[in-house]
Amino acid sequence: MNEISADIRLASVxxxxxxxxxxxxxxxxxxxxxxLGVARVERFELKAELAVLPEGDVYLARGxxxxxxxxxxVVTLEPFLEQTAVTFEEYFTTAxxxxxxxxxxxxxxxxxxxxxxxxRVEFGEIALQHAAMALNPYxxxxxxxxxxxxxDLPIGPxxxxxxxxxxxxxxxxxxxx
Numbered sequence: 560m561n562e563i564s565a566d567i568r569l570a571s572v573x574x575x576x577x578x579x580x581x582x583x584x585x586x587x588x589x590x591x592x593x594x595l596g597v598a599r600v601e602r603f604e605l606k607a608e609l610a611v612l613p614e615g616d617v618y619l620a621r622g623x624x625x626x627x628x629x630x631x632x633v634v635t636l637e638p639f640l641e642q643t644a645v646t647f648e649e650y651f652t653t654a655x656x657x658x659x660x661x662x663x664x665x666x667x668x669x670x671x672x673x674x675x676x677x678x679r680v681e682f683g684e685i686a687l688q689h690a691a692m693a694l695n696p697y698x699x700x701x702x703x704x705x706x707x708x709x710x711d712l713p714i715g716p717x718x719x720x721x722x723x724x725x726x727x728x729x730x731x732x733x734x735x736x
Contacts, residue, residue: 562590565683567609569618569653569675576610579622579682592628595691598638599629603690607682612650617657617672621648624686624693632700639700645693649685651675 565581583591583603592600607622626643650672652658658674 561681561683562594562687563587563603563605563683564681565605565607565686566679566681567607567620568679569609569611570678572609572611572618576608579605579607579609581605581607581683591687594687595628595694597628597630597694600626601629601640602627603686605682605686607686609680609682614657616652616654618651618675618680619648620651620680620682620685622646622682622686624690626690626693628694630695630698632703633697634699634703637700639698639702641695641698643690643693643695645689647685647689649673651680653678 563581563583565579567577567579571577581604583600588600588603591603592598602625604625605622607620610619611617612619624643624645624647627640628643629638630641631638650670651674652672653675655674657672659671
């Protein structure tokens with residue numbers, strides 16, 4: 560079950576893009592809050608569009624998500640309302656030959672094309688996934704006191720090679736032997 564149902568059927572985009580606007584209802588807001596791991600979701604709105612590309616059988620799904628959720632401040636530990644907005648763009652196809660394979664995914668500049676299992680794009684699920692990724696992992700209330708100097712995590716120089724710090728650990732271990 561999707562927390563919020565909002566889909567567009569592929570047949571509806573033959574001549575022009577199909578658009579969708581959807582705001583979550585009270586029961587859906589509770590399910591979204593549980594899915595996102597937040598105390599409460601006050602508002603969840605989705606504006607989306609599905610268009611077929613000139614290549615045919617490749618669909619561009621794009622949209623905007625607006626979320627207002629009750630979060631707990633990492634400084635004051637008090638609840639506050641935080642607004643999150645995210646824009647997404649994804650590609651879909653029903654043709655297995657046009658879908659991105661694992662070998663294609665090696666190039667980060669390559670556009671990933673997901674194979675659809677149905678004749679519709681489920682924007683509710685896409686919107687929730689993008690909203691979850693856009694949530695601030697360390698929510699801080701606007702009225703929270705500013706960070707004290709030294710409170711921030713120290714950021715040192717990036718080692719030239721991965722695992723470069725292991726050299727000193729190994730050297731210390733050998734000395735102890």
